[in-house]
Amino acid sequence: MNAPRQGLFASLLIVSFILQTFILVLATTHQLNENRANQGQLITSQLVTDSLSELEPANTVSLALLAGRFATNPNIASIRILDANNQVLATGGMSKTREGEIFVRDALLNEKKIGRIEITLIKPSIGEILRTQWLAILASFIIYVFLWLVYRAIARPSRTEYLTRINREKQLNTEIQQLTHAIEQQKHNAALVIAQAQGSPHSQKIAKDPKQEYQEDHSLALNIQFYDPKQLLDTVTPSVSTPYFNLCQIFLNKSIELCVQHYKLNCSDIKTIQAFNAEGTTISILANKPNAAECLTMISTVFQLLSEVLYKRYREDKRFVLQTRSAISSEVEAMQLSSAQAASRLVKQLSAKESAVHLPKDLLKTLSTHYELMSFPSPTNVLTRHAFMINGMDIEYAELAQNIRTEILKAK
Structure with a gap:
């Protein structure tokens, strides 16, 4: 005695789980984008402030050390420090070839541009987001499986309901058989009447x-x-x-x-x-x-x-x-x-x-x-x-x- 429309309910749960996971990824992506924007602005501002004294005149050794110190942040893919003529003075970062969101800010001293800072922050992929949210996804999956099992237990017809349905079907089949027998008997009687009418000498009329x-x-x-x-x-x-x-x-x-x-x-x-x-x-x-x-x-x-x-x-x-x-x-x-x-x-x-x-x-x-x-x-x-x-x-x-x-x- 299975629960009614068990497969349909399971399909709805699967669709709901997929939609929930999709919404979770969207929400996480939106939150990471906001955090990355705030973080990128803060890091570029801080790097500009720390590098002003080393850009005029340019001290490439100090700038390289400064870029290396900031590059220890795991969210930073690469750092480039350029002079006023867009010549690269120093670079840093552990994932320079990885794509991400670029934040650019000019270094100004007495309203004069003396350099430019470019920082690329890593943009996580869908797979990385799923790996960070695996616990929430697993928990929701377990909940959906639990709901399906509960539905199977609750919606399953009781023995009384099952027996009542069987009895109704038997009663209906009995009525159908009785009706079929009555129809066959009626046809048989009609055939006998026709045969008797055709065999009677007093029956000369056309039916x-x-x-x-x-x-x-x-x-x-x-x-x-x-x-x-x-x-x-x-x-x-x-x-x-x-x-x-x-x-x-x-x-x-x-x-x-x-x-x-x-x-x-x-x-x-x-x-x-x-x-x-x-x-x-x-x-x-x-x-x-x-x-x-x-x-x-x-x-x-x-x-x-x-x-x-x-x-x-x-x-x-x-x-x-x-x-x-x-x-x-x-x-x-x-x-x-x-x-x-x-x-x-x-x-x-x-x-x-x-x-x-x-x-x-x-x-x-x-x-x-x-x-x-x-x-x-x-x-x-x-x-x-x-x-x-x-x-x-x-x-x-x-x-x-x-x-x-x-x-x-x-x-x-």
Whole structure:
């Protein structure tokens, strides 16, 4: 049971240590520059004062002894004493070839220039500065290592938290398996019904397209699709995508269950035209059912909230996840589209987390009392010209959607 984001915390500590060391070197360099400037001015002033009596007339022996005495300072790289004609009279220093900061001062006697003093003070390199600060750098390194070890000990999840997480994952896997089994059983039952219908002599009618059937029944359809501009779905294996689709289906089923309870409908009123797969999902309800449009819109809203929670959590865990978009539509007679076909076509015009509706005027009027509807941008056909984007909702419906979402997450 490792601490969460242990590697990220270690990276932050490393960056912090490097920055601290860099700032320490800068501060030390600045302090040394100031000290060197003050020291250079004091030494040149003192050397000028001591050499005045030996420059006029020039006493090279005394000046050499004087330069040698000052050159014993370890910070001095070289000393040059020159006469008024810039002729070198004496030199000194243990590191004459080393570069550094040069301090120059004229020697004046009765306001007459009789010579010049040049002193070069050693400018320490970065390596020398690091060698002088090795104790502080080592101490800070030990502190950062100690912080990393403390974080590993404190942030590591307890055994209770670890077991709780394992239990949640097991519960989620159980729900996914149950849902998968239910879907397979439903497909099997549907296949049996079709086989029986084809074998019956009384069944002479051609089977209708489910979407066409709902169109004749004047249904409303909700289509939810994944927003996948980078086509990531094509890059993942079924072992990754299938559990993700099943989890989305669980969230949708629970959203339907709680929303139909609130609007006093039955779960059987909601028909699943297409369960979650790479193309998304489509559900439908008869338009003449009371609160049909409000119920579908709330299902869409709650699922979008759940999808966003799932997206953030899976992104943190670096697992495959996509954002979703949704659309609700009635049939479009002018384009000969059923409600399911119209919703599927409308949702393709949306981006992540967006929702749109295409409904008759009376249903739009009812929705507008609780939802903020905005005309569809850049309409290109009859469908989009009469469609509206959902741009928000009132406080009552927002709290209802949040409460249903919270109840589903707690139940999970």
